[in-house]
Amino acid sequence: MRVLVTGGGGFLGAALCRSLAARGDIAIAFDMAFPDSLVREAEDNTNILICQGDISDMANVCQVFQTEKPDTVIHCAAVVGVIASLGSPSSVFRINVGGAINLFEAMRLYGITRVIHISSEETYGEFETDVATEDHPMNPLYAYGITKVTVEHLGRTYHLVNGLECINLRTSWVYGPDFPRMRVPRDLLEAAVDGRSLHLPTGGDSAIDHTYIDDFVTGTLLALDHPRHQYDAYHIASGTSPTLFNMVDIIRELVPGADISIGPGVYKHAGTVDIPRKGALDCSRAREVFGYVPQFDLRAGLSANIEAYRKHAITKNF
Template sequence: MSSVLVTGGAGFTGRHIVNELADAGHQTVSYNRDFIEAPRPDVVSVQGELFDIPRLLEVFKAHDVDTIVHTAAISHPTYSLSFPLATFAANVEGTVAVFEAARLHGVKRIINFSSECVYGKTSAPVVLESEPVNPMTPYAVTKVTGEWLGQVYGDRYGIDVISLRIGQVYGPGNRMDEVMRDIMRGVVRDGSFSQDHGADHRYNLVYVRDVALAILAAVQAPETASARPLAYNISGTEYWTLSDVVKEVRIAFPDATVEIGPGTDPTLDLQGHFSIASAAADLGYESAWPLQRALGDYADWLSTHDF
C-alpha cells in the first residue's frame, strides 16, 4: 500500500478522496492550510502551506510519503476573473512548490487535479484528450499550466504525474455555486426549485464519490514504461441537458416542483461529451454513481447537512 498525502484533504473533493484512500488501506495524510481535526482515526491531519517547501519535506519524511494527490487550489472560474493574481499564486506557485518538494523528497507519483475548463468551448460532439485546449478564464490557464508542469516533472525528473481533467463535480459538501447543489438543496429543504434559464445546457456531470474512485484508480494504477498522456478526462457516463436532469429529479422526488427556463448558462463553457475511455484503459477508472443513485445519496446527506 502507498503512503498518500492529499493537499486540500479537508476540501469538497479532498474529504471524499481521503476517505476512499483510507478505506482501501492506504496510509493517508490530509494536508491543509488550517488545522483540521482528522476525520477518522486512521487518517493523519497536518497543517501547512503549499508554498512552504521545508514544511512539506518535513511531513513527507515523517510519514514516508510516496504519492501525492494535489487538490488544493482556488477552484472557481468565475472567482478567478475577479481575483486573477490570487488564483495564479495559489494554483501555479503552489503547484510548483508541491512538485518541487516531491522532487526533492523522491516522491514516485503525483495525481494532479486539472479541470474541464481547460477545453473552453468545444465544437466536437465527443471530447477526447487530444482536443486543443482553449482556456477562457485565469483559473483555466492555471490548470493548463499545472498539466504542463506535470509533464516537465515527468520527463525531466522521472515523477509519474497523472493529471485529471475533471468534469462538473456535484455532491455532498459542495459550498460553491453550482446548479446541482442548488437544485438538490431546494428539493430537499423546500420541495421546490426554479431558475429562469439553463434547461438546454449540457453537462459532463461527475458525482464527487466517482471523483474519489478516479483518484483511487490513479493511485493504484500500474507503472507504465511509455509516457503518460498530458491528462485524462474524468466524468460520469451520462451527458445531460439540465432539462434531462430535471426529469430524473422529478422521478426521484415526485412530490417536488422543479422548473427550469430555456437556454444555456452564460457563465459556463459549452462542451461536447467527455470520453473517459483513456482513463478506463490506463487507470482502470469506472463510474459507479449514475445520476439516479447519486441523487438519492445526495438527498440523504442534505437531510442532515447544510451543504
C-alpha cells in the same frame, strides 16, 4: 502506502482521505483549513493525519514531506472554479501554479516520483464536439482553466527534466454530499427536498458532464494504484452530458411535488458568467488502461445525493 493529499480538507480531498484510510492507507491531509467532521474522524482514525499548511509556502510544503514521509501524492489544493479565479486573479496563479511548483520541487528534493493532479474540463474551453477525448484542443477561457493547463504542462517539464510522473485526471462538475459551492445540482436538490421554490432563469440547454463523488474517488484511486501509465492524462467523469433540463426533470421525479424549474439558454457561473459549450468526457482511455467504469449516471447520482441530504437533515434536527 502513505499518501499526501493536498487540499485534503476540501470536497474531493476529504473524500479521498476517507477512502484511502478505509482501505488501510495512511492519508496525510494537507490544507489551510479542515472541516470539523474530518478533524473529529482523524481523532479516532490513525489512518488520517491532519497537517495544516499553505501550499504556496515552500517551507510548509517541505515540512510535510520531512515529517510525514509520503510515498506518493494526490494534488487537489487549489483556488477552485471560474468565479473564484475571476475574483482573485493573482492568488489563483500564486496558489494553483506557484503551489504546484513548490510541490514538484519538494517531490524532487525528497525523491517522490508520482503525483496525481486533479485537473478539469475547464482546460478545454469551448468544446468542439459533444463528446471530448483527452486529445481535445486546450483553449481555456478563464484564469482557473489556464492554471490547470499550466500545471499539466509543468508536470510534463518535471517529467522531462526530473523523471517526475505527473498523471492528470480531468474531471467535470463533481457533485455529492458536502459539495461546498452553491451550483447545480446542489441548489436544485436542496430546494426540492426542503420544499422551497427555486426557478433558475437560464441554463436548461447547457449539456454538462456531472460526475458523482463516488465515481471520482474510485477512478482516482484506480489511477493511483495503476503500476505503469502509458498516458499522462485521463478523464474521470460520467462519460455522459445530460442537459440541465434533464437534471431538473430527474429531480422532480425523485422528489414528487418539487417546485423547481430552469429556463432555456446557457447556464451562468454564479448567475453572471456564461459557461462555454461543454459536453461529455469520453472515459474509454481510463477504462482500457486501469478499468475505470463510472457507476453513477445522473439519475443514480442525484438519487444518492438526495438520500444523503435527507439523512443529513434528519441528523441535524436531533
